[in-house]
Amino acid sequence: MWLYIVRRILFVLPIAIGVSVVCFSLVYLAPGDPMQSLMPADASKADIEMLKHAYGFDQPIPIQYFRWLMRAASGDLGVSLQTNQPVFGEVMRSLYNTIIIAAGAVLLAFGFAVALGTLAAFHLGKPLDRLATGVSVLGVSVPNYWLGIVLIIVFAVQLGWLPATGMSARSADGFDPTQWDQLRYAILPIVTMGLVPLGVIMRSTRSAVAEVLAQDFIQMLYAKGLGTFAVVRHALRNALPQVLAVMGLQFGYLVGGSILIETIFTWPGTGFVLSKAILTRDIPLLQGTILVLSLCFVLTNLLVDLLQTAIDPRIERA
Amino acid sequence: MTDAAALSVSALPAGALPRSRGYLATVRRRLRYDYVTLFFLLVILLIAGAAIFAPLLTPIDPLKTSMAFRLKPIGYRNFLLGTDELGRDMFSRLLHGGRMSLLMGVVPVAIASVIGSCLGVIAGYAGGKINTAIMRTVDVFYAFPSVLLAVAISGTMGGGVANGLLALTLVFIPPICRVSETATNQVRHLDFVDAARASGAAAYRIIFYHVLSNIAAPVFIYASSLISVSILLAAGLSFLGLGVTPPTPDWGQMLANLRQAIYVQPLVCALPGIAIFVTSLSFNMLSDGLRQAMDVKS
Numbered sequence: 345m346w347l348y349i350v351r352r353i354l355f356v357l358p359i360a361i362g363v364s365v366v367c368f369s370l371v372y373l374a375p376g377d378p379m380q381s382l383m384p385a386d387a388s389k390a391d392i393e394m395l396k397h398a399y400g401f402d403q404p405i406p407i408q409y410f411r412w413l414m415r416a417a418s419g420d421l422g423v424s425l426q427t428n429q430p431v432f433g434e435v436m437r438s439l440y441n442t443i444i445i446a447a448g449a450v451l452l453a454f455g456f457a458v459a460l461g462t463l464a465a466f467h468l469g470k471p472l473d474r475l476a477t478g479v480s481v482l483g484v485s486v487p488n489y490w491l492g493i494v495l496i497i498v499f500a501v502q503l504g505w506l507p508a509t510g511m512s513a514r515s516a517d518g519f520d521p522t523q524w525d526q527l528r529y530a531i532l533p534i535v536t537m538g539l540v541p542l543g544v545i546m547r548s549t550r551s552a553v554a555e556v557l558a559q560d561f562i563q564m565l566y567a568k569g570l571g572t573f574a575v576v577r578h579a580l581r582n583a584l585p586q587v588l589a590v591m592g593l594q595f596g597y598l599v600g601g602s603i604l605i606e607t608i609f610t611w612p613g614t615g616f617v618l619s620k621a622i623l624t625r626d627i628p629l630l631q632g633t634i635l636v637l638s639l640c641f642v643l644t645n646l647l648v649d650l651l652q653t654a655i656d657p658r659i660e661r662a
Numbered sequence: 663m664t665d666a667a668a669l670s671v672s673a674l675p676a677g678a679l680p681r682s683r684g685y686l687a688t689v690r691r692r693l694r695y696d697y698v699t700l701f702f703l704l705v706i707l708l709i710a711g712a713a714i715f716a717p718l719l720t721p722i723d724p725l726k727t728s729m730a731f732r733l734k735p736i737g738y739r740n741f742l743l744g745t746d747e748l749g750r751d752m753f754s755r756l757l758h759g760g761r762m763s764l765l766m767g768v769v770p771v772a773i774a775s776v777i778g779s780c781l782g783v784i785a786g787y788a789g790g791k792i793n794t795a796i797m798r799t800v801d802v803f804y805a806f807p808s809v810l811l812a813v814a815i816s817g818t819m820g821g822g823v824a825n826g827l828l829a830l831t832l833v834f835i836p837p838i839c840r841v842s843e844t845a846t847n848q849v850r851h852l853d854f855v856d857a858a859r860a861s862g863a864a865a866y867r868i869i870f871y872h873v874l875s876n877i878a879a880p881v882f883i884y885a886s887s888l889i890s891v892s893i894l895l896a897a898g899l900s901f902l903g904l905g906v907t908p909p910t911p912d913w914g915q916m917l918a919n920l921r922q923a924i925y926v927q928p929l930v931c932a933l934p935g936i937a938i939f940v941t942s943l944s945f946n947m948l949s950d951g952l953r954q955a956m957d958v959k960s
């Protein structure tokens with residue numbers, strides 16, 4: 345197993361390098377001279393020449409990449425064109441906010457999904473199963489940016505129970521989820537975000553539990569005289585590692601794909617930074633955010649794999 | 663011995679042997695009794711028909727603005743579904759908007775299916791270094807969540823339909839490539855492929871006759887499940903201002919523009935989202951039904 349862990353960690357390196365190449369090329373994908381994307385439009389010619397030299401844009405591309413990589417590895421992702429703040433700091437501050445709602449969404453979804461999925465697996469093909477499967481199809485088909493708007497209309501505009509958008513002013517020094525007056529701002533984003541993982545996790549719980557239930561030892565448990573709840577416990581314990589892996593991946597997708605939800609709720613996370621960067625054509629900020637988010641996704645996948653190996657003794661990896 | 667067997671079969675009276683149905687006939691038979699799937703197929707046909715024949719179905723110009731009739735409710739005068747923030751007819755815009763959404767849903771998946779399955783078949787059939795080169799490159803693109811990759815590409819290249827199509831196509835090539843590589847790998851080691859090779863069939867013949875016909879079903883099913891994802895992603899890009907350039911109507915963009923008006927006309931604002939939802943749901947259900955009818959394991 346240790347060999348597998350070392351190999352799996354080493355496998356991440358080429359992926360991370362590939363990801364950095366893709367992010368590096370983004371500047372060249374942008375229309376026009378890369379210098380124009382990195383500098384404000386009204387920069388003087390002398391300034392451009394100076395920066396061109398400072399950033400090494402007069403060098404061959406592989407050398408440019410290598411220099412950029414070295415700077416990025418030391419946490420220097422350049423400076424935002426709009427705010428003149430280091431990109432790294434801005435991304436890291438917003439990453440915390442994104443992780444908060446993504447974690448909330450995935451935990452909420454996990455709770456409901458495991459309950460519904462297990463119910464469905466125990467009633468395979470019956471109306472209850474159809475209902476649960478229907479919920480999961482709805483969950484993956486609904487455009488969540490639209491659902492967010494609908495939830496705002498219902499719970500913020502019509503009922504006035506929750507704030508529509510933004511974040512409490514008291515979260516300025518960092519969001520504190522234990523304070524209700526700060527947490528209430530996160531509820532609608534979390535619920536909206538949780539719908540897709542709810543559908544996906546439910547589907548995998550249903551098939552994993554159903555697979556366990558088809559095994560002989562379940563018959564044995566019933567024959568032994570165990571009640572339904574005890575059997576559920578056994579089935580869940582066997583199905584859980586697989587479900588947890590799916591949940592981890594969903595968390596990764598949410599962190600990376602938070603842009604739509606955060607735009608709707610003006611939640612100051614990485615997605616919000618990203619959409620701001622797109623609107624203002626702030627290429628350094630865009631590039632830095634995408635690099636950090638994709639590396640987060642790679643790391644999440646790695647952690648999920650390692651955790652699964654650790655908690656599921658049936659998986660033998662060499 | 664084969665001659666004897668053939669003789670004995672042809673010697674039987676016609677109809678004595680149970681006629682085995684072909685694969686496609688079996689699939690068609692299963693679909694005919696699957697009313698849920700048929701219903702959603704009908705919904706998709708209706709939506710596509712409404713989008714294609716939009717100019718015939720509504721006399722009102724989807725681009726005609728009118729400041730006097732801004733944000734009117736559903737059923738106001740001759741505005742069947744009300745008007746948007748510039749006084750344009752919502753019914754007409756929804757019909758016309760379907761063109762873009764369906765285009766952005768189907769075209770990227772279709773192009774990505776061709777490119778992705780070619781790459782996958784090459785990687786799976788060739789094996790070795792070629793496989794490593796193709797599949798490891800695909801792994802890198804797998805390291806981006808799909809939303810992020812689409813936003814990254816069209817965000818840096820700027821909005822517009824062409825960039826949106828390109829971004830979505832690039833997003834879907836890696837997963838399709840993986841599915842077809844796996845399927846090719848499974849087929850490649852089956853006995854009948856060895857038999858074909860032993861009887862002197864060239865590589866291209868094996869690929870076209872034996873491999874492609876056997877990976878077509880899983881790739882097709884997988885691609886069909888991506889259409890709904892593509893519609894949601896495309897509308898999302900438009901929602902962020904990265905899709906269709908205004909004033910061309912598009913569901914995602916209409917949703918974004920009407921967002922400011924949720925306090926005035928909540929029902930009208932919800933309409934484009936309902937359109938996206940129904941379309942994506944129908945494609946999901948159709949894909950599920952096809953998967954069952956074609957007996958492909960997910």
